[in-house]
Amino acid sequence: MRRDFSDLFDTTKPLVALSPMAGFSCVTYRGICHGMGSDYAPTELTSARSIVMNGLSKSYRFMRINPETEGVTCIQLFGNVPEDFTEAMKLICEDELLGQVDIFDINMGCPVQKVVKTGAGSGLMRTPELAAKIVSECRRTAESLGKVLTVKTRIGFSENMKNGPEFASMLAGSGAQAICVHGRTAVQMYAGQADWEQIRLMRQSVAGSGVYFFANGDVTDGPSARRILEVTGADGVMIGRAACGNPWLFRSVKDYLLNDTEVTDNGNISLREKCDMLIIELDGRIKEVGENTAVKEMRSVMPRYIKGFPGAAPMKVALCRASTRTEVKQILDDCLKGREDER
Ligand SMILES: Cc1cc2nc3c(=O)[nH]c(=O)nc-3n(C[C@H](O)[C@H](O)[C@H](O)COP(=O)(O)O)c2cc1C
Structure with a gap:
């Protein structure tokens, strides 16, 4: 064969x-x-x-x-x-x-x-x-x-x-x-x-x-x-x-x-697209290994998505402390909202 x-x-x-x-x-x-x-x-x-x-x-x-x-x-x-x-x-x-x-x-x-x-x-x-x-x-x-x-x-x-x-x-x-x-x-x-x-x-x-x-x-x-x-x-x-x-x-x-x-x-990928993809990956990982492990393991991955964006540093710190999907989503939403308000 x-x-x-x-x-x-x-x-x-x-x-x-x-x-x-x-x-x-x-x-x-x-x-x-x-x-x-x-x-x-x-x-x-x-x-x-x-x-x-x-x-x-x-x-x-x-x-x-x-x-x-x-x-x-x-x-x-x-x-x-x-x-x-x-x-x-x-x-x-x-x-x-x-x-x-x-x-x-x-x-x-x-x-x-x-x-x-x-x-x-x-x-x-x-x-x-x-x-x-x-x-x-x-x-x-x-x-x-x-x-x-x-x-x-x-x-x-x-x-x-x-x-x-x-x-x-x-x-x-x-x-x-x-x-x-x-x-x-x-x-x-x-x-x-x-x-x-x-x-x-x-x-x-x-x-x-x-x-x-x-x-x-x-x-x-x-x-x-x-x-x-x-x-x-x-x-x-x-x-x-x-x-x-x-x-x-x-x-x-x-x-x-x-x-x-x-x-x-x-x-040219916008921060919103990056954040959306991050959540898609997180959701996939949650299905694989459960929320607790997925969020913990994503701590080394999440900073890669937002690398290079202005204001990424404090966002990375917050993401690395998050332990639930809701917390991750909240951090991303807050950051995106802050940017939309600026415009
Ligand atoms: C965090 C990390 C984990 C890796 N794990 C593996 C692995 O499991 N198997 C493997 O063959 N190579 C592994 N590698 C090596 C990569 O596949 C690749 O050969 C190396 O990073 C060089 O390519 P790059 O310059 O495009 O990163 C790993 C590399 C990194 C940075």
Whole structure:
């Protein structure tokens, strides 16, 4: 039941995807971004070991997908034991909803110490043989389940270990059907500028393999999306932080890349539209996890929506203290009312 990455999308045009971000790329937000033009979005990382040990229920909320709002769906797993991945993939496919997933993505880029010290995430860049085994076994399992297998990784583990090109070529040779590269080493975490030249070298190392290649790191608008594609030779682009609280970004990047129009609506989204979208995301999250958790978890997301607006600072403080939907709505309404009175 071989399924190719290109069976899922029109790959004749560059794909623009929401990069997975723990705490941000929940099912609601992924659906919102897809509505604005994001081609797809992996879930945030979930532990394959935890699924094997505890079953699906503990991790379910992080893996929840919605094919209706998201289009193509992708669940990202992390771990360091091949059998954990393959077992987790099988368990996921036994679930009525999760079993509809199109893509399994293996995380080989997470730099968080808790993950790296187990040898998982970007730790796998230090053990390429194990990484290869994980990919080849996962690919075999994915194929038997009718799913596509992709990997997200970095340019290397550290400044002294920029093994990206060999690593990427190993991933393609072991069966990864798409690769996304974040242009930083694990040691860099998210600091400094993403190194697009290293991404180019990795792209080059898989040329002719048929693997779909995403470049990722520091894309913030249409022009930077075009530049990263030109510099790296990548097929598509993933956008992370710049898309937090800014789903409109996908509309403008897509327009810029595909229609050659410089749409600047990114800067022209009104505060009212932003507040309305914030409430749409909050309501979706409330349905997912209940009001209490949703409002708490939105505390890191809400400031992203209102970033850059005059008077955003006190509003952010108030939003971060809110604990109910009513409080959030009141803060937004007060702020919007104040602005309308000014006019
Ligand atoms: C808060 C946060 C959480 C993240 N969580 C994940 C994750 O779960 N899985 C993953 O592969 N990458 C994760 N990343 C990395 C992003 O997907 C992306 O590779 C990185 O932010 C660089 O892209 P950007 O410059 O467009 O943000 C995370 C990044 C941030 C900032």
